[in-house]
Amino acid sequence: MNANNRRLFGLVAIVLSVMALYSYRFFPEKKYLLTAAPEVNPYIYGVNLPNGRPSGLWLNEGERKFRCIYPAGIPDYGCYCSFNLGYEVGENRVVDISRYSAINLSIEYTGTAPKMRLLARNFDKRCSNSEDINSTKYNVILLSTKELRHDFTVKLSEFVVTEWWLMTYGIDRQNSYPQLNNVVNFGVDFSDSMTVCNHGVKVNKIEFVGEWISR
Template sequence: MNTRNLRPLLICLVAATAVALLWHRFGMDTTLEIGAHSPYHMQAVDDRSNGGRSVATLRRDGGKLVLDCEIRTGYDWPYCELGVTLKQAPAGIDLSGYDTMRLWVRYDAPQPGQQLRIFLTNFNPAYSQVDVEGSAKVVELQYAPGRAAWPLEVKLSQFTVASWWSNEHPIAVEHAGTELTNVTAVQVSTGGTVVPGAHRITVERIEFHGKLIPAATFRLLIIAAWVLAVFAFLLFDAVAARRALRASTRSQLSLRRVNEALRLQSQNYEALARRDPLTGILNRRGLGDELVRVAGRGDDSLFPLSLVFIDIDHFKRINDEHGHAVGDQVLREVAQVIKADIQRTDLFARWGGEEFLLICPHTEPHEVYRVAERLRQRIAERMWPGGIRLTSSFGVADSVAGEDFAEGIRRADEAMYRAKQGGRDRVELQLIGGDGQAAA
């Protein structure tokens, strides 16, 4: 792929990457909200279930949740809490894709500076059991609402496993850290050291914020997209280079043969008339002499003119596997088969190597096409020396009066090359107007 074509693709890829990064930074957000109108089960919890005397009540005040709590002595660690059940264990909600929690929570207490605790309960079947109360891991965050911003924004990475839970539930080291993959409940509770009296916790809402695609995963996707793009560029470049090489090779072969044909016309045919010593048929120089002789009678005796390029398929393999003596015998017999099946007015020559050229004066190309197909079949069906199965490719073209004769040879050569590319053992037709026909 040249630089001119690669540059806009790189610009597009860089632009797409920039847009994706900006979208991920300022968009692609996902939010989970807990409030008075959320569909989750909510309840007031106090220490009476542990033998205490504190009393908690929960009510909805417009769009707010209000927990009124009367802390009373009678239990070592008195508390009240607002419990929100997200799902019934063992089911839960995966909060690992969220990175931030925002709290719109107010706390009115008898003594300033009282702290609140936020609990997240995660159920892991590796150590949690539905019928064992408290077996789900509890992670917590403790803060003083009176000293914090409004709303308070904290990273979920700031949550730690509650020490009292770790002491009561020793688990394997691989599960010792904070886990948020299957959260069943959220609790807003009074602090660990709380003074007796009337307490009120007002929750406007709690939000969990994150990205639809986590940052680490998104970066991997961007890297993967670039790797795939580079691979696609390299693959396209390799395919384009191969096509260019094939086109160049084909062009060079055609140009070489055209140049040889042009040299044929410029030579002195009378002085160079020869026959091929191996096959006994005309060689290029002899063919040129015969063309001059026929053309001397006038265009009416030559046109319409058709040409056939004939090439023996895989001839090099015959020489390599059976020897040059067998290859020479094959060339002689191919010349005999073709010569025996053409008209006396046709001109037949060995063009070089395993290639032959047949010129049919005063014959339409479609008639010659049928002749070429018949010759192809006879070659394919014949028994050859050494048990060889022989096939050949034919290219048929026409030539008109006033046209450079090399152009007709070039079209026949291109048609024969197309037969090679089409699988060999076939006939291809190339007319001046571009119409073609093929048969196998």
């Protein structure tokens, strides 16, 4: 290749790079609407209360509308309720949401709790097994219920791993970072300090968004 051809190819490469940078802004966002995904199974997870009734129940499953019941007189650890969009637990039935950068949320809430949690359970074969859903890494984002008055967006970088999970499974500092590459379950629950109340929740939309091409 002579000098003229090298200069020509160099010029073409520069022009193509400039065109790519300019056209980047016109690429549509990459999106994954989790609440409409046919491969996920919506369910309510709860415990039996002292009166024998469940701590969580559907009000309208088709609309993802449910109620969590936290009565007075029982300890925090004795009551739990969560909404879940689950995949089959294991290495082969997961979704990689680390390819996205943010989550668009539309959640309606009635009650007195100051906080809710967005949760993502990630399967990591170093500490997870398909027989124990709690062994999947428990990544969360704490949300103020005041935010739920309107649609809003959170960044995936806001996820942290809960301290109780790290302590329970003896995870060292080197492996205590959030992981979202093998998510088997995504949902919402309440913080560890329960607020006595009947909590009404309707999950309208959980949508992951990102860029097709990184800048």
